[in-house]
Amino acid sequence: MSATLVEKLIARRLNRDTIAPGEIIELPVDRLMINDYVGCVAFSTLAKMGLDRILRPERVLVALDHSMPAFSVDAADKQVFIRQQCARLEIENVGFLGKHGIGHQLMVEDFTRPYEIAVGTDSHATMYGGLGAFSFGITVSDAISALVTGNIWVKVPESLKIQVNGSLPIGVVAKDLSLALLNVFDSDRYIYRAVEIVGETIDTLNIDGRLIISNMIAEADAKCAVFEADAKAFAFTGAPIQDCISADSDAIYVDQAYVDATQLEPLLSYPHSVKNVKPLSYAKGISVDQVFIGSCTNGRLEDLQQAAEILKGKKVAKGTRLIVVPASQTVAREATRLGIIGTLMEAGAAIMTSSCCSCAGHGPGLIGNGECCVSTTNRNFQGRMGSMDADIFLGSAYTAAAAALTGHITDPRELLY
Amino acid sequence: MQEMDAAAMGNWVFEDLEPRAEGMQGGFKLLGFDIVIAGKNFGCGNKSVEHPMAALIGAGVRLVIAESFSRYNYRNAINLTLPVLTCPGIRQFAHMGDRISANLLSGEIINMTSNQTIQGDGLSEFALKIIASGGLLEHIMARAKR
Incomplete structure (x- = not known):
């Protein structure tokens, strides 16, 4: 066995022993976030396709976050439409005013669990990786695939590994670290790769801090950030503690880097x-x-x-x-x-x-x-x-x-x- | 975010890049190019919208060969039936106006103007199946009906 963390998460979900980077798979989606920015396109496309039911609506979360409360008549009309569609498709997890929030935040508040496959129709859906999920952003076609078939197609990414050790100095926090991590490798290195981020600095971060890093990694053009789920991650999500999954010591990475957190300053x-x-x-x-x-x-x-x-x-x-x-x-x-x-x-x-x-x-x-x-x-x-x-x-x-x-x-x- | 109208968006593709298309509705399409040769991180950035690739299709583009692709645009191109080949070195290999032939599965690219061949990364059979089905949504519908 010589698997990276993301390979293990994918193999586990497919009940397979191993999985190879580059392989194209159809991956079951455990959590799907659709926001109001593309929600209308997704739901009207679904209606045009003549589909009036979706698979497992309980795994879907619809966030009204780009225009909340509605700040134009157009936005209000779109929310009316989204509300109707959610009722029609029996989607109950909807961020109506009163239980509203940014979709990515709603996804990590008592919804997504470690080791799940969690995606969202927005670039910063990489954020749920901070909980130990395999997560990334998708577009409308992919969302419809997840709604209708339960799956989306994925090319198993190669991995980069960043080890962060040492204590962050006072006044230097996870956001500063997240900015530092955008340029650890050359720009091209990040594209389509899973960035596995480990080390004692990460262990000491609260989940709030890890979520900053997994959110920001989208800006490096990576596919996702992957973190080991520890006791903090399970406690944060309220999920029962499971075995810790980590990469094998002989896992193969495209590149590896070490960051000394003690040397960081506000960025x-x-x-x-x-x-x-x-x-x-x-x-x-x-x-x-x-x-x-x-x-x-x-x-x-x-x-x-x-x-x-x-x-x-x-x-x-x-x-x-x-x-x-x-x-x-x-x-x-x-x-x-x-x-x-x-x-x-x-x-x-x-x-x-x-x-x-x-x-x-x-x-x-x-x-x-x-x-x-x-x-x-x-x-x-x-x-x-x-x-x-x-x-x-x-x-x-x-x-x-x-x-x-x-x-x-x-x-x-x-x-x- | 509006629904995608590939033809409408295609009217203004490469307007800033190609002087002959500037300010002219459908200008790029009229020039008759159907292959785009591009550099690194084609499509740029990390944006979860399909419109850029739809616009290329609307402008008559039938193949993009790039040094590398941003992940959304690679994926969205396939989902929307636009074949994409990754080929490091392609910018030196092909120039504006060259005639190009490409095998989408093997990734072999022939420059028929310069009589040279270069090897790119072919598309997977899965990706070709999506393209042949008429896009991801058609692919899903075909399977749903089976």
Whole structure:
């Protein structure tokens, strides 16, 4: 036996002993997320195909996250249609207002379990890999395949391995590590590959942190990130603990790398490319108009806690605005219960409804001409959050909160003691 | 996100890249090219939409040969019936206006203009089956009816 982690996850699901990279298989889908961005296309295609039932609707989760609450008549009409289709197809897991959230977040909140095959109609569906699932983004045709046949076709990916050891320095967090991991290998190396991420640093991360890394790996053009499911992953998902599956010691990788976490510092993705990662220090002092803390990447409790740690008892800088968007209603409720939302509001933050909003360039919270935004999100393409003539820097919640406090790009380590 | 209308989207394909197609509805299609030769990470990025490949089909493209493909676009091309071959070195091998013949299964690519041959990665039988069925959705429907 010489199998990588992803090969083991796939073989296990197919009840096979081994599986080889490059092999094309039809893989059963255990969890499928469809969002409102492509949901209408998926459901209307299904209707046109004359199909009025789907297989196992209980494994499907429909998220209304790109436009929540609906911010245009068109969006409202689409939600009406999606609601009708969910009723028709007997899909009960739907993120209606009240139990809403970003689809990827809903997928990891008491839904996806370790070792499952979990996919979603959005690029950052790689995120469920943080739970120990085999997960990746798909498109409408693939979603329809999963709905109708229960399977999708997959080419078994080759694997890359990254071992991360050592403790992250104070003020340096999973988001900084996730940005560092985008350039460990040459760009081409990541394409279509599974990135297996292991090591003592990963073991010590909370699930919130692992989810940041598995989310961000989509930006490296990898197929997926795979993590070993440990006791934390099982506890987080509420699944009964199973045997730990890990790669064989003689597994074959296309490439391997080692990262020393102790050497990391706060990092930023500089405009206008996610992979344009450089130390924050090069941008120190740049004036910031808007700070955005949220998204499927960094809208969880740990992120909001980091922001509150920086901002507790203080005020957002004059001339800078701070938008905070918890990744789901559940996160918002928990953050409120813990007093985090109150702390952030007292500091001057505006709290918005859980959704993709500005991160996807949808709805409220866009930036204008000549503005600069520090954001915890996963994409900083030109025009992504509004004006084409604006700069977006991506960083951790610590880094974002530090910018909100001072009004310019600031090393959060200077504020943490 | 709107439903895909390949023909409508195809009207504006490569408008920025090909001066003869600029500002002209259906401009690229009128030029009569049906094979696209491309560099690394064709399609770019990691975007879960099928529209770019549908637009190529709408513009009359019948084969893409690239140094490498981004995973979504490779997959979406096959799902939408557009054959794609990965072939490192293809950019030096083929030039605009060359006549190209390719065996989709074996991956052998012949430049009939320069009389040279290069070996690319053929498509799997599974992928060819999807393409021959008329796309993933047709493939599913055919199986559902059986």
